[in-house]
Amino acid sequence: MDTSPEQIAALVRQLLDFDSLPPIVQAGHPALRQPAVAFDGQIPDTELQALVTLMRQVMHAAPGVGLAAPQLGIPLQLAVLEDQHELPENLTQVRQREPLEFFAILNPSYTSIGSDVASFYEGCLSVTGWQAVVHRAAAVQLTYLDVSGVAQQRGFTGWQARIVQHETDHLSGTIYLDKAVTRSLSSNAEYERHWAQPTIDKAQRELGF
Ligand code: ZN
Numbered sequence: 001m002d003t004s005p006e007q008i009a010a011l012v013r014q015l016l017d018f019d020s021l022p023p024i025v026q027a028g029h030p031a032l033r034q035p036a037v038a039f040d041g042q043i044p045d046t047e048l049q050a051l052v053t054l055m056r057q058v059m060h061a062a063p064g065v066g067l068a069a070p071q072l073g074i075p076l077q078l079a080v081l082e083d084q085h086e087l088p089e090n091l092t093q094v095r096q097r098e099p100l101e102f103f104a105i106l107n108p109s110y111t112s113i114g115s116d117v118a119s120f121y122e123g124c125l126s127v128t129g130w131q132a133v134v135h136r137a138a139a140v141q142l143t144y145l146d147v148s149g150v151a152q153q154r155g156f157t158g159w160q161a162r163i164v165q166h167e168t169d170h171l172s173g174t175i176y177l178d179k180a181v182t183r184s185l186s187s188n189a190e191y192e193r194h195w196a197q198p199t200i201d202k203a204q205r206e207l208g209f
Contacts, residue, residue, distance in 0.1 A: 001030050003075050008042040011074045016050050021058050024071050024125045027175060031070040032126055036077045036171040039106040039145070048078075052104045052147055055080045064125045065100070066163045068170035071126050077107045079167040083159065094198035095120055096158025108144035108168045112137035113155060119200055121184070121191065122162060124176050131191050132180035133200050133209070136165050183209035 001007075015022050025031060043051070051069075059067040059080055068079040082102035091097065096118075116138035123131040139157040142164050146152050156164045166176055177185075184207055186195055195203040203209075 001034055001075055003034075003037040005040070005042040008037065008074065008076055009047075012043050012047055012051055012076075015054065015072060015074070016047060021061055022054075022072055024058065024062065024067070025073050027127050027177075029070075029073060029126075031073045031075045032170070032175060033173045034070075034075055035173050036068075036070055036075045038077050042076070048147060051078070052080060055104075056082070056102060059125075062125050066167040067125065068167050070170055070173075077171045078104065079108065079171065080104045081163055081167055083163060090198050098158060098160060100160050100163065104147050105142070105144040105167070106147065106149075108142055108164075108171065110140040110142045110164060110168050113139040113141055118158070118162065119181075120162070121186070121195065121200065121203075122166065122176055123188070124166070127175065127177060129188050131186050131188060132177060132182065133184035133203070134162075134166075134176050134180050136162050136179075140164055142168070181209045183207050 055067050055072065058072065059082065065083040065085065066079060066081045069076045080102070081100060083100035087097060117135050118138040119133055119135045121131045122134050138161060139155065140161045141153065141155050143153050184203055
C-alpha cells in the first residue's frame with residue numbers, strides 16, 4: 001500500500017466524507033498487514049480530531065474496546081481505546097478488567113513491566129466471529145503521543161494492558177492470531193457454548209493446549 005503523506009490524507013478525507021460509519025476491514029486487507037506509518041502531520045489538526053471522533057463512533061457501534069486506524073484501511077499509527085462495559089463481577093475480578101477512559105494514541109510503543117503473563121481469550125473486530133487465547137504481558141509501559149502531540153508515558157495492568165498491546169500490535173501489522181494459541185481457536189458460538197468462563201482452565205484441558 002502507498003503510505004505517502006498524500007495518500008494518507010486522501011484516505012482520511014474519503015472516510016470523513018462518508019455519509020455513514022465506514023466498515024471495519026477484515027483479515028486479508030493489506031492495511032492490517034503492513035507497518036503503519038508514524039503520524040507526522042500528514043493531516044491537519046481538525047481532520048485528526050474528526051478522525052478520532054469517527055473511530056470512537058465505529059468502535060462503539062461494533063461494539064469493541066479498541067480500534068486502530070488500519071482497521072479502517074488507513075495505515076497510520078493511530079488507535080482509540082475505551083472500555084466501559086459492564087461485566088459480571090467474577091469476570092472482572094479474574095481478568096482484572098477495570099474501566100478504561102477513552103483516549104487516543106499516536107505512534108505508540110510498549111514494553112513489558114516484569115515477567116508476569118496473563119492468558120485469556122480475546123477477539124478482534126477484523127477477525128469477526130472468532131476468539132483465541134493469547135498469552136500477554138500482565139503489565140506494560142506505553143509510550144505515545146496524545147492527539148495534541150504531547151509525549152506521554154503510562155503504565156497499564158490487567159485487561160487494560162491486553163487492550164493496549166492488541167491495539168499497538170495492529171500498528172505494526174500484527175493481528176492477535178499471530179500470537180494466539182491456535183488450538184484454542186473457537187467460533188463465538190462454540191465459545192459461548194463451552195468456554196465462556198472467567199479462566200481458560202477448562203478450554204486448556206479439553207482442547208489440549
Ligand atoms: Zn483487533
